[in-house]
Amino acid sequence: MNSKKDYRFGTKVIHSAQSPEDWQGATLPPIYQTTSHVHSTAENLSDTFAGKTDDHIYMRLTNPTNRVLEEKLTSLEGGMGAIVMSSGMAAISNTCMALLRAGDEFVSGNSLFMSTYLLFAKVFSKYGITANFVESTDMEAIEKAINKKTRFIYLETIGNPKMDIPDLTRAKEIARKYDIPLLVDNTIASPYLCRPFEWGADVVIHSTTKYLSGHGATTGGVVIDSGQFKWSEKRFPDFKPFIERKGPLALIDKIWREHHINFGTTQAPIHSYLTMIGLDTLAVRMERHMLNTIAVARYLANQPEVKWVNYPGLEDHPYHNTARKQFGDKGFGAMMAFGLADQKSCKQFINHLHLISHLANLGDCKTLVIHPYSTQYVAFDEPTRKSLSITPDMIRLSVGIEDVADICEDLDQALQNE
Numbered sequence: 001m002n003s004k005k006d007y008r009f010g011t012k013v014i015h016s017a018q019s020p021e022d023w024q025g026a027t028l029p030p031i032y033q034t035t036s037h038v039h040s041t042a043e044n045l046s047d048t049f050a051g052k053t054d055d056h057i058y059m060r061l062t063n064p065t066n067r068v069l070e071e072k073l074t075s076l077e078g079g080m081g082a083i084v085m086s087s088g089m090a091a092i093s094n095t096c097m098a099l100l101r102a103g104d105e106f107v108s109g110n111s112l113f114m115s116t117y118l119l120f121a122k123v124f125s126k127y128g129i130t131a132n133f134v135e136s137t138d139m140e141a142i143e144k145a146i147n148k149k150t151r152f153i154y155l156e157t158i159g160n161p162k163m164d165i166p167d168l169t170r171a172k173e174i175a176r177k178y179d180i181p182l183l184v185d186n187t188i189a190s191p192y193l194c195r196p197f198e199w200g201a202d203v204v205i206h207s208t209t210k211y212l213s214g215h216g217a218t219t220g221g222v223v224i225d226s227g228q229f230k231w232s233e234k235r236f237p238d239f240k241p242f243i244e245r246k247g248p249l250a251l252i253d254k255i256w257r258e259h260h261i262n263f264g265t266t267q268a269p270i271h272s273y274l275t276m277i278g279l280d281t282l283a284v285r286m287e288r289h290m291l292n293t294i295a296v297a298r299y300l301a302n303q304p305e306v307k308w309v310n311y312p313g314l315e316d317h318p319y320h321n322t323a324r325k326q327f328g329d330k331g332f333g334a335m336m337a338f339g340l341a342d343q344k345s346c347k348q349f350i351n352h353l354h355l356i357s358h359l360a361n362l363g364d365c366k367t368l369v370i371h372p373y374s375t376q377y378v379a380f381d382e383p384t385r386k387s388l389s390i391t392p393d394m395i396r397l398s399v400g401i402e403d404v405a406d407i408c409e410d411l412d413q414a415l416q417n418e
Ligand SMILES: *Cc1c(COP(=O)(O)O)cnc(C)c1O
Pocket: 087, 088, 089, 090, 113, 115, 116, 156, 160, 185, 187, 188, 206, 207, 208, 209, 210, 219, 220, 221, 362
């Protein structure tokens, strides 16, 4: 790729970070399935350990296949550096832990991926870290929850299954006012739909397991740093050695050096390779995902058995305008929730589906369905389920890229049988 030319997203997603000249002409990056790398001189290995070269040492630390994916995702989000990890949760936990010390606090939207919520609410609390949860879209509540111990604000671009969309510009203004970074989990939107750095986010996290790979074949995660945040001595005194070492990439260095390599959250290179194969088609998949989803949402909204439909693409959705602002005219994502009469109807509906896969995942080419209340959230107490908008009558749908008429026909026959 001509590295000087600023290609458009659909081109970049395929051509960025490609260097066939380094891969014996191969058009796909090799899978470097090797634990260690040989160093020709004693000086080279000691320089590499000292961080003076970008050479590779050992797979837990870095891997050439993983690095191609890191460069590709950095380019797609418009950031400065990235680390790919074994899962989205690895990226979330390592990033947060690099930012937090015992006694610290952070402010988080409450509309979170389930494991993220559990990590913040139940695991971090064991180490004296407090997550102050607020409504993800309530900017006044976010500002009110900030105090001297707050180290960052954490939001998801599109909450799931609540389908709420925080105003990132407002969140950025608050983060700037208090000199703290804004972290955004952009998994549900994908960089096709939204690039949070353009709205002032400082750190972007993805589960690459979902839309970025798109096939349901791998798990993976990534943290990408904009390199723009200024770590103040006052609030972030522990960043000093990392700033001295890596300048604008201090956070990436801290995540990598303190957490990623010591907790061993390495991405297997074949997972990076499979993710890259999927990534090539991200733009066309997202286009088709979203054309299908708006059609499915309109279809469901017209069925008497369906009590409500929650999809930001519908004009009367409370976050339709925020979505339009942040996503432009590209669409509204491919996740939606809808309500049937009660929990029993939901289960009967799911049992009658033929084409649509009943499983716990999202962002796959295939259309996926789940009843969150009785599955992912089954062990949650009722007040927490309520605060997360997990109701017994709710079905969550991750709309795939099949022929939309077949998706609607499957929904239709299951609704008739429900
Ligand atoms: C799936 C998901 C995660 C966790 O990713 P894993 O790859 O399953 O660890 C985090 N955030 C969001 C929004 C997700 O959908």
